[in-house]
Amino acid sequence: MQIIYSEKQADHQPRWEWNFGKKNAYPEKTARIRTIVKELNKRGMSQIIRQERSFALDHIHRIHDPEMVRHIKSCANMPEGESAYAHIFPYRTYTPHPKTNMIRAGYFCFDVGTTIARHTYVAAKSAVDVALTGAELIAKGKEREVFSLSRPPGHHADRRIYGGYCYFNNAAIAADYLSKGGKVAILDLDFHHGNGTQSIFYESSHVYFASIHGDPRDYYPYFCGFKSERGEYLGHKMNHNVPLPKGVDDAAYLAELDKVLTRIKRFTPAYLVISMGFDTFESDPVGDFALTSPCYHEIGARLRRLGPPVLAVLEGGYAMKELGVNAANFAEGLMGKE
Ligand code: SP5
Ligand code: ZN
Numbered sequence: 001m002q003i004i005y006s007e008k009q010a011d012h013q014p015r016w017e018w019n020f021g022k023k024n025a026y027p028e029k030t031a032r033i034r035t036i037v038k039e040l041n042k043r044g045m046s047q048i049i050r051q052e053r054s055f056a057l058d059h060i061h062r063i064h065d066p067e068m069v070r071h072i073k074s075c076a077n078m079p080e081g082e083s084a085y086a087h088i089f090p091y092r093t094y095t096p097h098p099k100t101n102m103i104r105a106g107y108f109c110f111d112v113g114t115t116i117a118r119h120t121y122v123a124a125k126s127a128v129d130v131a132l133t134g135a136e137l138i139a140k141g142k143e144r145e146v147f148s149l150s151r152p153p154g155h156h157a158d159r160r161i162y163g164g165y166c167y168f169n170n171a172a173i174a175a176d177y178l179s180k181g182g183k184v185a186i187l188d189l190d191f192h193h194g195n196g197t198q199s200i201f202y203e204s205s206h207v208y209f210a211s212i213h214g215d216p217r218d219y220y221p222y223f224c225g226f227k228s229e230r231g232e233y234l235g236h237k238m239n240h241n242v243p244l245p246k247g248v249d250d251a252a253y254l255a256e257l258d259k260v261l262t263r264i265k266r267f268t269p270a271y272l273v274i275s276m277g278f279d280t281f282e283s284d285p286v287g288d289f290a291l292t293s294p295c296y297h298e299i300g301a302r303l304r305r306l307g308p309p310v311l312a313v314l315e316g317g318y319a320m321k322e323l324g325v326n327a328a329n330f331a332e333g334l335m336g337k338e
Contacts, residue, residue, distance in 0.1 A: 001335035002137055003040060003049045004130045005033055005149040012123030012152060014083065017113035017165075027286055027318040028165040033151050036314075039324030040331065052129040053136075060128055063173050063200060065160035067096055068108045072124060072167055075101045075116040083117035110163040110221075120152075124167035127152055131170035131313045135177045138271060144309045145334050147276075147327075148174070153315040155194035155275045156221060164192065164221060171275045171313040172200045178311070179206050182270025185308075187260065188213070189299065190277025190315040191287030193225025197275065198239055205234040208267045210260050211275075212253070214288055215243040238267075246288040250295040253280070257299065261306055272308045278317025278326045286318045296326045300333025310334060 010033075014026040040049060060069055075084050078101065086106035090097070096107050105116065127150035134146035154171055156164030171194075175184045186201070188194035188211035201207040209231075216225035231239035240263060242256055264272070278296065279287030303310050312334060317323050 001048055001145045001147070001331070002134070002143050003045065003147045003149065003331060004052055004133045005037060005049065006052045006126035006130050008126035009033060009123040009151045011119035012117075013119070014115045014117065019113065028152060028316070029320070031320060032317065032323055033149050035320060035324040036149060036327040039328040043328055043332070045328075045331065052126060052133040054129050055132045059132060059173055059177060060125075060168055062176055063159065063169055064157070068160045068162065069168075071096065071101065071104055071108050072116055072162070073121045076118055076121045078118050080118055083115040085115055086112055108161055110161050114163050114165055114167075116167070120167065124152055127154065127170050128168050128173050131174040131311075132177055134311050134313070135174040138309045138311050139178055139181050145304060145312075146310075147312045147314075147331050147334060149314045151314065154196070154313070155188055155190060155315050156192070156196045158196040158199045165316070166196065169196045169200060171273050171315075172197045174311055174313060175201070175207055175273045178271045178273065183208070183267065184271045184273060185210070185264045185267055185269035186273045186275065187211070187264060188275040188315075189280070190275055191279035191284065191289060192220050192277070192316065193241065193243070194275050195221045195224045198224065198229065201235065202231055202239060203233045203235040205238055208238045208264065208269065210240040210242070210264060212242040212244065212256055212260060215245055218246070219288065244289070248289045248291075250291055250298075253289065253291055253295065254298060254302070257302060261302065265306060269308050272303065272306060272310045274303060274310060274312040275315045276312045276330065277315040278319070278323055278330075281317065281319050281322060281326055283322065284317065284319045286316065293322060293325050293329055296330040297333035300330040301336070304334050304336055
């Protein structure tokens with residue numbers, strides 16, 4: 001087992017998000033990674049933690065439109081403290097406006113909660129590298145479990161549109177990389193539906209996507225994540241959504257997890273990629289399930305027992321006081337520690 005993180009994510013610090021017209025402090029904080037690494041060190045895992053290596057942009061361009069990548073990169077020359085907020089959401093049939101990154105912002109994003117500033121591109125690129133560093137260790141057979149602490153998260157980011165605190169889809173890029181070596185199943189355990197990942201592989205027979213999440217009738221991203229979304233063309237029946245009501249507890253969650261794992265096993269994947277969110281935790285300020293800290297150990301253990309090598313990529317999780325404990329519990333379950 002290895003745990004990967006990057007020092008390069010730390011300067012990405014959006015200050016607030018808009019939520020139905022209200023301004024909130026931004027929950028997706030730099031300190032999330034710091035608190036996880038601190039708890040891992042405390043439990044004696046420092047020798048299995050390492051930093052990312054840098055991969056070519058080609059890996060990102062296989063999943064994302066280079067125009068969107070360029071837009072995010074173009075914001076790296078904004079003055080310190082300024083950020084690109086969407087103001088207008090133009091028809092997507094128009095071509096991206098060339099003039100300023102401010103005007104362009106709404107062309108490439110689907111919410112007003114996700115801003116880009118000077119340090120966003122470097123952080124988002126490093127989050128991809130963190131995921132790819134893990135994928136490479138698994139693909140080369142050097143590790144059977146890796147936990148990639150990618151930040152910013154990725155599962156809401158689609159081919160040419162970002163949102164939900166996500167810019168590049170770290171898990172999707174890692175899954176695409178691993179798919180050269182065989183079939184890949186992606187299981188998304190973040191509280192929110194992984195709309196970006198679903199969309200990216202919606203017509204693919206080589207990558208199976210399953211997600212357990214808060215019912216989109218009530219929760220972000222609202223417009224997808226329904227049971228009826230089963231995949232199309234070659235990807236038909238390769239997409240499986242499990243929307244659940246608020247308040248789901250450990251027992252109910254683990255029962256649903258087992259059902260999904262049975263389906264994944266039938267797909268016989270060579271690799272398992274987990275979009276791992278901790279916003280399913282009982283006191284998470286964004287999610288609305290009721291999982292307790294010990295449950296994350298159990299989730300890790302069950303993923304390990306499925307069989308294929310596991311690459312877990314961090315997504316959400318905003319309960320700052322317990323995030324470190326929850327992530328370390330998960331890591332210990334995944335590595336087979338009792
Ligand atoms: C990666 C991830 O977990 N993205 C989640 C994006 C959710 N954005 C909308 C959140 C609405 C939260 N309302 C918070 C109220 C805080 N008091
Ligand atoms: Zn989430």
